[in-house]
Amino acid sequence: MSDINLLVLLLIISSASLYLLSSIVIFMKKKLLGNILLAAGWVLGIMLFIENWILVGYPPFANMYHVLTFLSLCFLPLYIILALREKLNWLLPYFCIASMFPLIGVLFMERQVIWERPPALQSIWFVPHVLSYMISYALATVAFILAIASAIKADSAAREDFSKAIYHVLRLGFPFMTTGLFLGAVWAEEAWGNYWSWDTKETWSLITWLLYLLYFHSIRSREYKKWSKAFHICAFGALLVTFLMVNLLPQLGSILHSYTK
Amino acid sequence: MKWSIRIMTIIVLFLITGSILVSSKAYEKIFWSPLCLILLGVFTVIMMVCSFKQGLSLKKVGFQICHMGIVVILIGAGIGYFAGVKATAVFPMDTPYNQLQLEDGRVVDMGFHVSVIDFQVTRYNPDYYLYKPLEGNAKSDDLKDYENLGAFASSFDGSYDLKKYGRIDAQELRDSTARDGWCSKYPLENGLILVKAAPKDKHYLAKLQIIDSNNREIIEKLEVNHPVDYSGWRFYLGSYDSENNSYVVLTAKRDPGTALVIYGMWAVLFGTVILCFRKRNYLQGGESDV
Numbered sequence: 001m002s003d004i005n006l007l008v009l010l011l012i013i014s015s016a017s018l019y020l021l022s023s024i025v026i027f028m029k030k031k032l033l034g035n036i037l038l039a040a041g042w043v044l045g046i047m048l049f050i051e052n053w054i055l056v057g058y059p060p061f062a063n064m065y066h067v068l069t070f071l072s073l074c075f076l077p078l079y080i081i082l083a084l085r086e087k088l089n090w091l092l093p094y095f096c097i098a099s100m101f102p103l104i105g106v107l108f109m110e111r112q113v114i115w116e117r118p119p120a121l122q123s124i125w126f127v128p129h130v131l132s133y134m135i136s137y138a139l140a141t142v143a144f145i146l147a148i149a150s151a152i153k154a155d156s157a158a159r160e161d162f163s164k165a166i167y168h169v170l171r172l173g174f175p176f177m178t179t180g181l182f183l184g185a186v187w188a189e190e191a192w193g194n195y196w197s198w199d200t201k202e203t204w205s206l207i208t209w210l211l212y213l214l215y216f217h218s219i220r221s222r223e224y225k226k227w228s229k230a231f232h233i234c235a236f237g238a239l240l241v242t243f244l245m246v247n248l249l250p251q252l253g254s255i256l257h258s259y260t261k
Numbered sequence: 262m263k264w265s266i267r268i269m270t271i272i273v274l275f276l277i278t279g280s281i282l283v284s285s286k287a288y289e290k291i292f293w294s295p296l297c298l299i300l301l302g303v304f305t306v307i308m309m310v311c312s313f314k315q316g317l318s319l320k321k322v323g324f325q326i327c328h329m330g331i332v333v334i335l336i337g338a339g340i341g342y343f344a345g346v347k348a349t350a351v352f353p354m355d356t357p358y359n360q361l362q363l364e365d366g367r368v369v370d371m372g373f374h375v376s377v378i379d380f381q382v383t384r385y386n387p388d389y390y391l392y393k394p395l396e397g398n399a400k401s402d403d404l405k406d407y408e409n410l411g412a413f414a415s416s417f418d419g420s421y422d423l424k425k426y427g428r429i430d431a432q433e434l435r436d437s438t439a440r441d442g443w444c445s446k447y448p449l450e451n452g453l454i455l456v457k458a459a460p461k462d463k464h465y466l467a468k469l470q471i472i473d474s475n476n477r478e479i480i481e482k483l484e485v486n487h488p489v490d491y492s493g494w495r496f497y498l499g500s501y502d503s504e505n506n507s508y509v510v511l512t513a514k515r516d517p518g519t520a521l522v523i524y525g526m527w528a529v530l531f532g533t534v535i536l537c538f539r540k541r542n543y544l545q546g547g548e549s550d551v
Contacts, residue, residue, distance in 0.1 A: 004417075055417050116385045116414070119462055119485040171537045178533045182526040191486050193347065193497040193514045195522055196338070198292045203280045210273050214266060221262045 004055070008048065008111060015044040015072065016103035023096035038076065038096055045073045045103075061130040062121055065111045068102040070131075074138035075099040078172070086168045091142070094149065098141045125187035133180035137243060139173030140212075144236040147229065166232065167219060174212055181209050204242040211235035265311060268304050275300060293342070305335045323535030330528030337521025345516035349499060352377045353508045357472065361513055369515075371494055372474060377509045379468035380501060386415040386431055387443050388458040391423055404456065412458055426453060460503065467498055467509050483511075493517075 018041030026034035048069050052060035060066035079095040082088045143166045150162030184202070189195040196202060215231040218224040279291035291297065312328045315321050346369055348361035357376040361369050392407035401407070413421050419431045426449070434455070436444040447455040464484070471479040471491055481489040489496045499510040 116461055116463070119464055122464070123486040175530070175533045175537045178530055182530050185526060186523060187486075189519065189523065190488060191497070192499075193488065193495060193512045195519065198279075200280060203276055203292075207273055207276050207280070210269055210276075214269050214273070217262060217266050217269070221266060223263050224266050 004051075005111070008051065009107075011044050011048040011051070012069070012103050012106055015041045015048065016100045016107075017041075018044065019072075019096050019100040019103070023093040023100075026093040026096065034092070034096075038092075041096075041099070042073065042076050045069070045099075049073060058117065059127050061127060061134075062117055065106055065109060067130060067134060068106045071102040071134045071138055072099050074135050075142065078135065078138055078142075082169060082172060085172075086165075088165050088168060091146070091165060091169070094142055094145050098138065098145055101141065120191050123187055123191065125183050125190070129180055129183040129187055132176045132183060136173040136177035136180060137239065139169050139176070140236060140239055143169045143173070143232070147232060147236075170212065170215065170232075174216070177209055177212065181205055201242060204238060208235060208238040208242050211238050262311075264307050265304075268300070268307055272300055272304060298339075298342075301335055301338075305332055308332045308335075323532045323539070326528050326532030327536060328532075330525045330530075330532055333525030333528060334522050335525075337518040337523075337525055340518030340521065341516045342518075345514065345518060347512065347514040347516070349510060349512045351508050352511050354378070354380065354506070357470075371492070371513070373492060374472040375491075375496070375513075376470050377467050377511070378470045378480075380465070380506055380509055382465040382501065382506070383463045384441070385461040385463045386419070387441075387460055388412045388414045389421060389434065389447070389455040390458055391426060392454045392456060394452040407454065413455075421455075429455070465498070465501060467501075467511075469496060495519075 018037050022034045022037035022041060025037060049060065052066055052069060056062075056066075061070065075095045075098050079092060082091060146162050146166050146169065150159050150166070153159050153162065184205070185195040188197070188202075211231055212235045215228055215235055218228040218231055275291075275297065279297075282291060308328045308331050312325055312332070315324055317325065346361075346363055346367075348363050348369070350358070350361055352358065352375075354377055357374040359371050359374045361371065363369060390412050391410040392404060393410055394401065394407050410426075413423055415431050416422050421429045421431065421434070423429065429447075429449075434444050434447055434457075435442055439445065441460060443457055444455075445457050449455065467483045469481045469483050469489055471481065473479070473492075479491070481491070483489045483496060483498045485498050488498075493515050495514050495516075497512040497514070499512055501510065502508045
């Protein structure tokens with residue numbers, strides 16, 4: 001293994017471990033230590049991101065490895081926004097857990113550190129499109145983790161607190177998802193003359209967007225409010241299909257997004 | 262509200278069903294089918310009714326921009342579907358065309374002549390496949406007698422890291438007599454051989470010459486992600502003849518609805534930001550159904 005690849009592996013494992021430790025320590029009410037561990041994990045993640053940037057020579061968002069390493073960095077800044085805006089400080093350990101998952105995913109895939117951008121990816125919309133989606137996926141992941149945690153709570157008041165938190169987290173993430181969806185269409189129009197071609201990834205990203213839209217509509221409807229949790233769970237399932245399965249299952253191959261393989 | 266939830270649920274189920282049928286032709290039959298168009302038409306009407314019922318007020322700005330943005334997108338897409346034309350064609354170098362054949366066989370006159378007068382491509386260092394001879398086939402020239410150990414790309418320092426088989430500098434694989442400057446095959450020790458993979462494009466650019474009805478000449482640079490607009494037509498650079506650079510594949514489109522779709526998208530984006538970033542409390546019990 002080359003020195004670069006070894007360094008990358010060490011940074012990934014260290015960062016993921018620190019995120020996991022920080023969540024455990026924060027659940028044990030040792031907030032200061034937890035914050036230090038979280039900050040250390042995040043700094044290692046930043047070092048990994050900068051290293052990737054230097055190696056490829058441009059913002060590293062083109063392949064799954066790059067995208068997942070950046071995704072793990074999104075959680076802490078988003079937590080800070082939610083804590084300041086909605087006073088949801090208690091969500092910190094869930095954000096720590098969520099930060100860890102993309103790095104675990106990276107451990108089990110081929111880490112293409114060098115990536116040569118094909119002409120189609122050389123666009124001003126490339127970074128905003130991927131960045132918007134990563135932020136929205138980060139928040140959607142946290143919301144899903146909260147939904148799982150809420151399901152095991154016996155106390156209905158606690159479940160209601162979780163429901164409110166899920167709503168605020170998704171409300172922050174949905175504009176980013178909308179931005180990612182539409183910037184992708186604007187980009188496709190400039191690159192191929194087709195703002196929408198029913199490509200598998202496009203179709204599933206639209207399904208995901210509509211399901212989150214259904215969540216927001218059902219929350220505000222007396223008749224359909226009881227369906228809001230189901231819409232949320234289905235939306236996250238669609239998100240996983242969009243993000244992972246379309247890239248990993250050849251028979252669901254996406255024509256336009258195949259350069260991410 | 263309840264009708265929008267119902268129609269969106271039906272649309273989601275329709276999209277999921279359609280996406281499961283994965284051949285590209287099946288996509289067209291499902292997603293451009295009359296049923297799909299009816300669903301989108303009903304959705305558009307429901308959006309307009311929702312907007313009308315909510316009325317105009319400062320509190321509803323985000324809501325109205327969002328919903329009308331979706332209406333504008335769908336109207337633009339409808340205009341494009343019924344009135345837009347698009348063709349992909351091979352343009353041999355220096356050959357002017359003023360007509361395009363559409364997918365349905367119709368021929369459209371653009372009203373001007375367009376030809377590709379220049380094409381340039383730059384490429385990344387090629388990948389190489391590493392082959393190892395199978396038992397007893399060390400001197401065979403047929404790649405069927407070799408095991409493919411995978412493709413290797415040049416690394417950040419310009420060398421090729423062949424893992425346990427060593428490292429080779431890119432300069433050793435250069436061949437000034439080859440058309441692209443790279444060896445097709447390069448023998449290594451112990452019968453191993455490197456075989457060049459298909460080239461990887463870094464950047465390509467075409468120059469279009471447009472001659473209008475008054476014989477005025479316009480030269481435009483055409484690149485991927487930088488289409489050329491002329492007289493209601495938009496030209497996109499697709500691919501090219503990778504062997505001899507003798508032709509370029511262009512897509513030409515005339516779609517009066519595209520601008521509406523793009524404006525609609527920006528409106529939905531802007532409206533969503535207003536709706537989601539303003540202060541709002543989580544509702545208990547839901548609002549009345551509209």
